[in-house]
Structure formats: C-alpha cells, structure tokens
Amino acid sequence: MTDIYTAVVDIAHAPLNPASALDFVSDPRFGGIATFIGRVRQHNHGRVVTGITYDLFDPLALRIFQDIGERARAEVGGPLKLYIAHAKGSLRIGDFAVVIAAATAHRDEAFRACRLAIEAVKHEAPIWKQEHYVDGDSAWSEGCSLCEEHREAELAAAQQPGHTRGHGH
Amino acid sequence: MKVRVTLFGALRDADPRGFVEMDVPDHCTIATLREALQSHVRHHASSISENLIKRSAFASEDEILHNHRHVPEHGQVAVLPPVSGG
Numbered sequence: 001m002t003d004i005y006t007a008v009v010d011i012a013h014a015p016l017n018p019a020s021a022l023d024f025v026s027d028p029r030f031g032g033i034a035t036f037i038g039r040v041r042q043h044n045h046g047r048v049v050t051g052i053t054y055d056l057f058d059p060l061a062l063r064i065f066q067d068i069g070e071r072a073r074a075e076v077g078g079p080l081k082l083y084i085a086h087a088k089g090s091l092r093i094g095d096f097a098v099v100i101a102a103a104t105a106h107r108d109e110a111f112r113a114c115r116l117a118i119e120a121v122k123h124e125a126p127i128w129k130q131e132h133y134v135d136g137d138s139a140w141s142e143g144c145s146l147c148e149e150h151r152e153a154e155l156a157a158a159q160q161p162g163h164t165r166g167h168g169h
Numbered sequence: 170m171k172v173r174v175t176l177f178g179a180l181r182d183a184d185p186r187g188f189v190e191m192d193v194p195d196h197c198t199i200a201t202l203r204e205a206l207q208s209h210v211r212h213h214a215s216s217i218s219e220n221l222i223k224r225s226a227f228a229s230e231d232e233i234l235h236n237h238r239h240v241p242e243h244g245q246v247a248v249l250p251p252v253s254g255g
Contacts, residue, residue: 063230126249127253147224
C-alpha cells in the first residue's frame with residue numbers, strides 16, 4: 001500500500017529525517033498533518049543518560065508497522081497517508097528515535113491516527129531500548145510484554161489508578 | 170528437531186552469538202520450546218531471570234507465535250523480551 005511508508009533506519013548510515021516524513025504524507029487531498037518526533041533525552045528516572053542503543057527485529061517490526069498503519073486507516077475511516085520510521089543502533093542525546101507523520105483531510109483524524117501509531121509502536125513493535133548512563137552503567141528498559149498471558153495482565157494493571165510503571169515509557 | 174532461537178534486547182546476554190540452538194521434540198508447541206529455553210538459560214546463562222523468559226514472546230519474521238502454536242518446520246524462531254520502542 002503506497003499510502004503507508006514504514007522503515008527501520010540504521011543510524012550508522014543515516015539519521016531519521018522528519019522532512020522526509022512531511023514530504024511523504026503531503027498530498028493535495030489533505031489539509032491536516034500531525035507529527036510525532038521522539039528524541040533521546042538526557043534524564044530518565046533520575047539518572048543522567050549519555051545515549052541509547054536500539055535493538056530491533058527488523059522484518060517483524062516492519063510487518064507490525066504496516067499492521068498499525070492499516071489500523072490507523074480503519075480508525076480514520078477515510079483517506080490517510082502515514083509515515084512510520086524508527087531508528088536502530090547507537091543514538092546520542094537529541095538524536096531522533098522515532099518519526100511519525102499522519103495526513104488526512106482534517107486535523108482531528110490526523111491527530112488520532114498519529115496518536116494511535118506512536119502508542120502502538122511503543123507497546124507492540126519488537127524494539128528494545130538500552131540506556132547508557134554517565135556512571136558507565138547500562139540497562140535495558142523494562143518494557144511491555146508481547147506474551148498474551150502477561151500482556152493482558154499488564155495492560156489491566158496499567159489502567160489502574162496510581163499505576164506508575166510499565167506504560168509511562 | 171534442532172531449533173535456532175534468535176535473541177534480542179536483554180536476552181542477548183544469554184549468548185554472545187545472538188542465538189541459542191536447542192533440540193526439541195518434532196512438531197512441539199511454543200510452550201514446550203519456552204520450557205526448553207528456560208532450562209537452557211538455567212544451565213548456561215544464570216544471569217537471565219526465569220521471569221524474563223516467562224514474559225517473553227516467541228515469533229517468526231511474520232507474526233507472534235503464542236504458546237499453543239507449533240514451532241515452524243524450518244526451525245527458526247525469535248524470542249522477544251518485553252518491548253520498549255519509541
């Protein structure tokens with residue numbers, strides 16, 4: 001489907017490029033474009049972060065990005081162009097980690113499609129984040145289980161009042 | 170049959186090659202493979218918690234393979250610890 005662009009970008013070769021996302025989704029049919037850009041930030045849970053390594057299972061990630069695009073199209077219920085790209089490899093503070101752009105006729109559908117896509121990428125795609133800290137330590141983020149039994153329990157727990165872990169990432 | 174399980178994220182620490190190979194019964198389920206991987210990790214990579222294997226999913230290049238599914242005949246699967254993209 002040419003209206004959905006998906007990519008895993010090894011940043012050893014090239015950085016993510018938000019301008020490419022805007023170029024892809026731009027279309028005379030569409031008056032609304034919503035974008036989400038995720039960048040590497042300097043602090044997490046009170047620790048000073050110096051960089052992040054992203055590990056991906058590329059073929060399945062691309063398949064799931066495409067599925068997410070189809071779901072966004074169903075959510076919108078009309079014409080949509082969607083761009084989903086995620087970085088792979090070693091990133092420094094400020095580097096682009098993920099770029100989403102959604103274009104539709106009007107703003108409401110664009111915002112909804114963009115939000116659906118980034119939330120699904122974070123919670124469903126086979127991507128793993130390892131943070132590197134200023135003290136030389138490194139840690140893999142806890143993340144969301146894709147295993148069906150655990151997934152249901154964790155999603156239910158995340159919806160409880162006072163829940164502070166799991167889906168805050 | 171021999172199965173090659175490709176490792177990702179925190180599970181890469183289980184083997185520096187990025188995969189483990191195990192013998193499992195022909196046509197076995199993912200649930201059986203999960204038990205075999207837990208046993209393998211217990212003996213060969215004790216720094217990996219069993220809970221991490223329990224919370225991990227298995228997958229082919231095309232889809233998540235839940236516990237009731239059979240291990241693909243080509244003997245290649247990936248084990249996916251909890252995900253943290255974005």
